[in-house]
Amino acid sequence: AQSVTQLDSQVPVFEEAPVELRCNYSSSVSVYLFWYVQYPNQGLQLLLKYLSGSTLVKGINGFEAEFNKSQTSFHLRKPSVHISDTAEYFCAVSENNAGNMLTFGGGTRLMVKP
Amino acid sequence: IAGITQAPTSQILAAGRRMTLRCTQDMRHNAMYWYRQDLGLGLRLIHYSNTAGTTGKGEVPDGYSVSRANTDDFPLTLASAVPSQTSVYFCASSAAGEPYNEQFFGPGTRLTVL
Numbered sequence: 001a002q003s004v005t006q007l008d009s010q011v012p013v014f015e016e017a018p019v020e021l022r023c024n025y026s027s028s029v030s031v032y033l034f035w036y037v038q039y040p041n042q043g044l045q046l047l048l049k050y051l052s053g054s055t056l057v058k059g060i061n062g063f064e065a066e067f068n069k070s071q072t073s074f075h076l077r078k079p080s081v082h083i084s085d086t087a088e089y090f091c092a093v094s095e096n097n098a099g100n101m102l103t104f105g106g107g108t109r110l111m112v113k114p
Numbered sequence: 115i116a117g118i119t120q121a122p123t124s125q126i127l128a129a130g131r132r133m134t135l136r137c138t139q140d141m142r143h144n145a146m147y148w149y150r151q152d153l154g155l156g157l158r159l160i161h162y163s164n165t166a167g168t169t170g171k172g173e174v175p176d177g178y179s180v181s182r183a184n185t186d187d188f189p190l191t192l193a194s195a196v197p198s199q200t201s202v203y204f205c206a207s208s209a210a211g212e213p214y215n216e217q218f219f220g221p222g223t224r225l226t227v228l
Contacts (some may be wrong), residue, residue, distance in 0.1 A: 009154065032214055043118075043204055043219030044157070051214050090156055099173070102217065104149075104156035 002027040002092050002093050006105035015083055021108045023065075023077040023091030025043065033074040034048055034092040034102070044090065061085065086112045117141070118220035126226045127195050135190040137205030139166050145208045146188040147172075147217065148180060150201040151193055152199050157204065164210075195227045 007022040025031060036044040038093050048059025055067040065076045074091060091105040117196065121136045144165045149157040149172075159172030163182040177199060179191045186206075190201055203223045208215040 004156075006156075041221075043221050044206075044217075045219070046216045049214070049216075099158065101162075102157075103173075104158070106154050106156045 002031065002045075002095050004091050004093050004103055004105035006089075006091055006108050008108050009106065010109045010111065011019050012111045012113060013081055015055065016080050017114050018079050019077065019081050019085075019110065021089050021091075021110065023074045023076065023105055025072050025093045027072075027089075027093065027095055030096045032094045032096060033065075033067060033099065034094075035059065035074075035076050036064070036090045036092060036104075038088040040087070047076070047089070061095075081110070083112050083114060085110060118207060118218060120203075120206055120220040120223050122223060123221070124224040124226075126228065127192075128156060129196055129227055130194050133192045133195055134228075135192075135203055135205075135225070137190070137220060138186050139205075139207045139218075139220075140186065140216065141207060142160045142185060143186070143207035143211075143218070144210050145215075146182065147180070147206040147208075148188070148190045149204045149206065150199075150202050151204060151222070153221070158188065160203075180209065195225075197227045199225065200227045 004019045005024045013019045017031045034049045035047040037047045050057045050067045058064045092102045118139045147162045148160040158174045161180040163169045205220040206217040208217045
């Protein structure tokens with residue numbers, strides 16, 4: 001069975017600084033990988049996804065993530081954050097033979113300070 | 115605007131009471147899901163339905179039941195609520211029961227069981 005670990009529960013960063021949110025997964029088969037964002041008091045929305053092909057995936061709001069199969073990682077990055085990026089970020093994985101089962105990490109709270 | 119609605123927005127419930135959380139989508143999606151969100155644990159799948167008339171168990175199904183009488187509605191029932199079911203519950207849907215189809219999330223129901 002797959003599992004997802006988000007290594008940082010909280011990441012404080014100043015506005016306009018770069019940020020990296022870390023995600024590692026465990027699976028014995030090929031996987032699909034996702035990052036979701038949850039703004040305060042809202043549901044989750046998809047930020048980006050890796051299904052196949054290029055390992056560098058670009059998403060909405062200037063975020064990107066890189067799939068590293070050898071390190072089983074899918075870290076999320078943004079070169080310059082804004083106050084409006086303050087939110088909870090979830091990494092999720094689905095094994096490509098597991099139908100619709102998404103397994104989520106515990107989440108990382110990104111706190112952007114002025 | 116098309117999407118997923120959940121009701122109620124929040125609820126305080128006495129232990130032992132029965133409660134049904136409602137979820138309706140108007141996107142004609144085949145698949146629907148119920149998750150619970152707990153601090154540090156991310157989202158965990160409770161039950162899912164790949165199509166009307168079928169349901170399946172997720173990671174944490176005990177104490178919950180679901181039904182899928184039609185495409186649009188996917189209610190979640192707690193037959194006899196317990197304090198450990200205090201959580202935020204999210205309903206989601208996707209175009210088909212495949213992981214590469216984006217899951218769209220509702221705004222959530224905050225449930226407190228006393």
